[in-house]
Amino acid sequence: MKLSITYSLLCKLLILQYLSAQCLSAQDFDFFYFIQQWPGAYCDSNQSCCYPITPILPAEFNIYGLRPTKNDGSTPLNCDIHSVFDKSKISDLIENLELNWPSLRCPQLKSIKLWSHEWMKHGTCSESKLTQHDYFQTALKLKKKLNIIQILENAGIEPDDKFYDTSSILDAIQQATGFLPGIVCNRDPGLKSQLLKVYMCVDTSGSNFIECPGVPMGSCGDTVQFSKFWVNLFC
Ligand SMILES: *[C@@H]1O[C@H](CO)[C@@H](O)[C@H](O)[C@H]1NC(C)=O
Numbered sequence: 001m002k003l004s005i006t007y008s009l010l011c012k013l014l015i016l017q018y019l020s021a022q023c024l025s026a027q028d029f030d031f032f033y034f035i036q037q038w039p040g041a042y043c044d045s046n047q048s049c050c051y052p053i054t055p056i057l058p059a060e061f062n063i064y065g066l067r068p069t070k071n072d073g074s075t076p077l078n079c080d081i082h083s084v085f086d087k088s089k090i091s092d093l094i095e096n097l098e099l100n101w102p103s104l105r106c107p108q109l110k111s112i113k114l115w116s117h118e119w120m121k122h123g124t125c126s127e128s129k130l131t132q133h134d135y136f137q138t139a140l141k142l143k144k145k146l147n148i149i150q151i152l153e154n155a156g157i158e159p160d161d162k163f164y165d166t167s168s169i170l171d172a173i174q175q176a177t178g179f180l181p182g183i184v185c186n187r188d189p190g191l192k193s194q195l196l197k198v199y200m201c202v203d204t205s206g207s208n209f210i211e212c213p214g215v216p217m218g219s220c221g222d223t224v225q226f227s228k229f230w231v232n233l234f235c
Contacts, residue, residue, distance in 0.1 A: 029068035029076055029125055031210060032202040034142045036061040040159055040227040041196040042104050044188045050106035051231040055098050059159075059229040061148040063101040064197055065118060066139040066206075068125040071213045079125035085116035089132050097136060100143050104231065129204055138206035146209070148198055151176040152226070163223040169195065182215025185224050194225040 038061050043049035051057055069075050090097070103114040115136065123135040130138055149159070155172035157164050166183070173181045182199035201212035 028070070029204065030071045031069055031204060031213065032126070032206060033065070033067045033069050033212075034139070034146070034200045034202050034209075035064040035067065036143065036146070036148055036198050036200075037064040037104075038159070038195055038197070038227070038229075039104060039231050040229040041186055041188075041194040043231050044194065044227045045186050046189050048106055049104040049232050050108040051102060051104055051233060052108065053233050055095075057102060057231055058099060059149065060100075061198065062104075063139050063143050065122060066126075066135065066142070066202075067122045068204075073214055075122075076125040077121055080127055081120075083120065083124045083127065083132075085119045086132065087112060090115070090136050093133070093136050093140060096140050100140055101136075106232075126204070126206075130206055134206070142200075142202060142206070146177065146200060148173065157226060159226045159229050161225060161228050163225050164195075166220050166222055166224050169224070169226075173198065173200075177209055179209050179211055180215070182212060182217065183220055183224075184216050185220035188225070188227065192225050193219075193221045193223075194227045195220070 039049065039051075039057060067075055087094075097115060098111055101111070101115065103109040103111050105114075119132060119135065123130070123132065126135065152158070152169065152172055154176070155168065157169060157172060169183060170180060173179075177200070179200060183195060184197040184199070185193045186196040188194055199212070199215050201210050201215075202208065203210050
């Protein structure tokens with residue numbers, strides 16, 4: 001009798017220890033990178049882009065990713081291989097996601113495949129804070145809060161294929177949000193540097209922008225082209 005009680009207690013302790021270790025590893029990130037992408041620049045490159053005819057993509061930055069990150073800049077990946085992406089859990093968000101978190105890759109990739117990939121690779125690393133539904137809803141809320149095209153246009157920076165000082169783009173976003181973003185550029189087929197991605201940092205709850213411990217730097221020159229908005233249909 002005594003032995004079996006001790007044994008069951010030991011089991012419980014082991015289970016508790018296992019669970020807390022799981023929680024600790026799942027919580028192991030310090031902030032999110034919230035990354036938005038300019039479709040005009042993604043499409044204006046040698047890799048080109050592929051997008052379905054409907055829904056019509058708005059002329060806005062779209063969501064590129066919501067990535068749990070550590071203060072040293074490293075990115076935990078694939079944190080829960082037992083998780084299963086479940087479309088039914090985000091059925092209320094699909095329409096919104098189609099417009100705001102599309103796949104632009106060629107050959108055309110179904111958006112649902114992109115979301116599943118993003119959840120498994122990145123989302124599961126914030127599972128201790130956000131459920132699958134929360135994760136996608138959080139990204140959509142952040143996108144709504146951070147309307148980059150509006151911010152830039154208010155500062156006279158428009159997607160007109162012209163070149164702008166990189167510092168004026170950073171300043172405009174910092175003025176509007178209170179936080180310095182990171183920006184990443186790609187090159188058009190003629191090798192011109194163009195604004196592709198904007199990085200902002202968000203606390204682990206997913207609700208507040210914060211000062212970034214560090215941002216990607218160096219892929220843009222002193223001036224960058226803000227390419228016109230277009231996407232390639234029918235491919
Ligand atoms: C795109 O392709 C052209 C032709 O092959 C090449 O000259 C150019 O360097 C490529 N641009 C980039 C950014 O790789």
